[in-house]
Amino acid sequence: MAPKSNALPVLQSDPARPSPGVGRRRFLADALRLSGGALVLLAGGSAAEALAAVQAPHPEAYRWDEHLYAYLIDTTKCIGCGSCVRACAAENQVPDGFYRTWIERYVVGMEQTHVESPNGGKDGFGPIQVGFTATKSFFVPKMCNHCRATPCVQVCPVGASYRTKDGVVMVDGERCIGCAYCVQACPFGSRFISPVTHTAEKCTWCYHRVTKGLRPACVEVCPTGARQFGDLKREDDPVRRAIAQDRVEVLQGHLLTEPQCYYLHLDKEVR
Amino acid sequence: MPEISGFSFPNDVHVWWSLMIVMYPYITGFVAGAFIVTSLYHLFGRTEFKPVARLAMATSFAFLLVASLPLQLHLGHPERGVQVMVTPHFTSAMAGFGILYSGYLAILVLEVWFVWRPEIILRARRSRGLRRAFYAALALGTYDTGPQALEVDHRAITLLAGLGLPGACMLHGYVGFIFGAIKANPWWSTPLMPVIFLVSAAVSGIALLVVLYQVVSRLQGRSPDQPCVSALARWLWFFLILTLTLELLEIIVMAYERSESWLIISELLTTRLQFSYVTMQMIVGGLIPLILLAVVVLMNRYLHERVRNTLSTVAALLCLLQVFSMRWNIVVGGQLMSKSLRGLRSPYEPELFGREGVLMAIALVAAPFVILWVFDRVLGIEEREPEAGSGSGAPEERRPAAAAGGGVHAA
Ligand code: SF4
Ligand code: SF4
Numbered sequence: 033m034a035p036k037s038n039a040l041p042v043l044q045s046d047p048a049r050p051s052p053g054v055g056r057r058r059f060l061a062d063a064l065r066l067s068g069g070a071l072v073l074l075a076g077g078s079a080a081e082a083l084a085a086v087q088a089p090h091p092e093a094y095r096w097d098e099h100l101y102a103y104l105i106d107t108t109k110c111i112g113c114g115s116c117v118r119a120c121a122a123e124n125q126v127p128d129g130f131y132r133t134w135i136e137r138y139v140v141g142m143e144q145t146h147v148e149s150p151n152g153g154k155d156g157f158g159p160i161q162v163g164f165t166a167t168k169s170f171f172v173p174k175m176c177n178h179c180r181a182t183p184c185v186q187v188c189p190v191g192a193s194y195r196t197k198d199g200v201v202m203v204d205g206e207r208c209i210g211c212a213y214c215v216q217a218c219p220f221g222s223r224f225i226s227p228v229t230h231t232a233e234k235c236t237w238c239y240h241r242v243t244k245g246l247r248p249a250c251v252e253v254c255p256t257g258a259r260q261f262g263d264l265k266r267e268d269d270p271v272r273r274a275i276a277q278d279r280v281e282v283l284q285g286h287l288l289t290e291p292q293c294y295y296l297h298l299d300k301e302v303r
Numbered sequence: 304m305p306e307i308s309g310f311s312f313p314n315d316v317h318v319w320w321s322l323m324i325v326m327y328p329y330i331t332g333f334v335a336g337a338f339i340v341t342s343l344y345h346l347f348g349r350t351e352f353k354p355v356a357r358l359a360m361a362t363s364f365a366f367l368l369v370a371s372l373p374l375q376l377h378l379g380h381p382e383r384g385v386q387v388m389v390t391p392h393f394t395s396a397m398a399g400f401g402i403l404y405s406g407y408l409a410i411l412v413l414e415v416w417f418v419w420r421p422e423i424i425l426r427a428r429r430s431r432g433l434r435r436a437f438y439a440a441l442a443l444g445t446y447d448t449g450p451q452a453l454e455v456d457h458r459a460i461t462l463l464a465g466l467g468l469p470g471a472c473m474l475h476g477y478v479g480f481i482f483g484a485i486k487a488n489p490w491w492s493t494p495l496m497p498v499i500f501l502v503s504a505a506v507s508g509i510a511l512l513v514v515l516y517q518v519v520s521r522l523q524g525r526s527p528d529q530p531c532v533s534a535l536a537r538w539l540w541f542f543l544i545l546t547l548t549l550e551l552l553e554i555i556v557m558a559y560e561r562s563e564s565w566l567i568i569s570e571l572l573t574t575r576l577q578f579s580y581v582t583m584q585m586i587v588g589g590l591i592p593l594i595l596l597a598v599v600v601l602m603n604r605y606l607h608e609r610v611r612n613t614l615s616t617v618a619a620l621l622c623l624l625q626v627f628s629m630r631w632n633i634v635v636g637g638q639l640m641s642k643s644l645r646g647l648r649s650p651y652e653p654e655l656f657g658r659e660g661v662l663m664a665i666a667l668v669a670a671p672f673v674i675l676w677v678f679d680r681v682l683g684i685e686e687r688e689p690e691a692g693s694g695s696g697a698p699e700e701r702r703p704a705a706a707a708g709g710g711v712h713a714a
Contacts, residue, residue: 147310191392210379219487221312230379
């Protein structure tokens with residue numbers, strides 16, 4: 033069950049390795065952090081939290097202030113194979129019938145639209161007959177948008193949902209009370225209460241992978257490159273360039289949640 | 304697996320907020336509503352409510368004690384529930400609950416204590432042994448029931464009622480806010496929501512007192528004080544009109560605006576919620592009691608006591624149904640509709656057993672009545688000393704004849 037860990041930046045630091053700047057300054061800083069940790073403890077936080085407060089900004093650790101992630105989906109490229117949904121389920125032990133990512137198929141005519149997502153697109157899509165003259169059809173991959181102004185984090189009564197400095201929205205499974213308020217507050221249907229853990233779960237952009245320099249599992253397996261993951265803090269990043277220069281769209285923009293999943297060639301029928 | 308018509312987001316087919324979240328506003332509604340009645344007497348000088356003022360306060364108190372249980376029962380991790388109080392996240396509407404709840408509880412406990420203080424002291428004086436120790440402890444060591452002390456009590460009660468009324472209104476208005484402030488769900492997201500919740504809380508609270516008052520009077524072999532019955536009916540009518548107007552306004556605005564969600568919401572109301580919305584909330588629980596109460600209020604002077612009692616009790620029972628349906632339609636209805644605004648899921652049927660089941664809901668509603676009974680045992684809900692024995696039920700009533708005299712007729 034390793035993947036869900038939010039404490040990864042902590043795990044990455046290697047306490048055995050001596051750091052270059054050891055000295056009185058460092059000692060003082062550590063002491064300060066330690067007292068900060070003690071304060072957290074006194075204020076009712078868990079021991080793990082206090083520990084994180086002490087250890088997090090280790091110089092060798094993954095630095096979350098050096099990244100800012102974004103996701104780009106080109107809907108013209110998706111072929112609805114469902115590899116991403118399967119990869120996600122395997123990577124994150126997603127319970128059956130629940131989806132951290134899913135694929136929607138749109139069959140659009142001048143008068144009518146048919147939308148479907150059987151089993152979240154996990155098994156791909158078979159041929160389809162609709163009762164009207166279709167003029168276009170396409171697939172739309174969906175997932176948590178890692179919104180910047182996120183309603184799910186806002187409503188969490190215990191602060192179990194949070195947004196990391198590198199722009200990923202996460203749930204602390206140890207703190208979540210399973211009230212489902214965030215599930216109600218997400219306009220995109222990205223969250224669910226896991227029947228296994230009884231806490232809220234959702235896409236983490238495979239945070240356990242990206243903090244090691246890997247790409248999210250869905251991006252890794254996508255055969256057409258419909259899904260791309262990027263870092264807005266890197267000048268030469270293709271995703272950054274696309275967002276900066278192409279016409280990109282976000283889902284339900286009128287709700288002003290500032291999604292960080294951007295779409296190329298989104299159709300008006302997609303919500 | 305629920306059946307879907309149209310298209311729902313694949314995670315959007317579950318009803319996460321189940322029967323318990325329906326019970327939660329229903330129960331807090333009684334807390335606020337009953338408190339409004341006591342305030343009408345204690346704060347606004349409506350002396351016609353004197354016969355139910357204590358009953359109302361005890362009711363508010365009894366329901367408040369169980370108000371947080373449904374929330375607790377619904378959590379995926381009930382053992383962590385206390386975190387909402389200990390480490391609240393202040394941008395969350397839900398985190399406010401702990402603070403409002405405890406604040407209001409403190410006010411109500413104090414007020415109950417002041418109102419029942421003479422009774423506590425009397426019982427302490429009369430009993431001996433363990434009982435005496437118990438009442439002495441409740442009296443907190445002050446046995447002063449002189450006129451001056453009573454005057455102080457009176458002022459404290461008024462002050463606490465003055466704090467309690469906004470407290471009760473906020474406690475419940477805030478429950479509406481939990482829903483009204485969710486922009487993801489167009490069936491919930493309206494600034495009217497807290498107001499609707501508040502006025503319908505008044506409806507449920509007053510309706511409950513109408514029924515309770517009749518029952519309690521019967522149990523005591525008295526006939527209910529008629530000025531009080533008609534006053535309750537009048538206020539119930541008023542709040543019912545307000546509630547129905549607001550509930551309809553919400554829909555009408557949406558329909559007239561042709562907001563993007565109206566298509567799916569109108570389908571929701573006319574298919575999945577047809578019974579619970581159109582039939583129960585609007586007709587059986589809305590229109591019919593509206594007419595019954597109109598009869599009670601407008602033809603008050605021509606009505607026989609029996610007719611008045613019956614009509615207002617029936618109307619009140621229907622109002623209780625109305626408010627329950629309204630909670631159901633909001634909480635559950637909002638989840639039958641996918642946020643894709645393209646699909647509806649099949650109606651939700653709560654389980655019978657289990658933490659969030661029907662039996663638990665019934666137990667939750669029954670619990671406050673048990674608490675009321677215990678309350679009556681320990682403190683006595685009715686004021687009995689000077690009045691009850693003398694036969695002049697309520698000396699300061701405008702029409703005292705109805706109070707004690709009527710009891711003979713009925714019996
Ligand atoms: S898509 Fe939903 S779960 Fe993801 S950040 Fe936005 S509101 Fe939160
Ligand atoms: S389900 Fe968990 S993460 Fe979501 S709002 Fe409740 S406590 Fe927060």
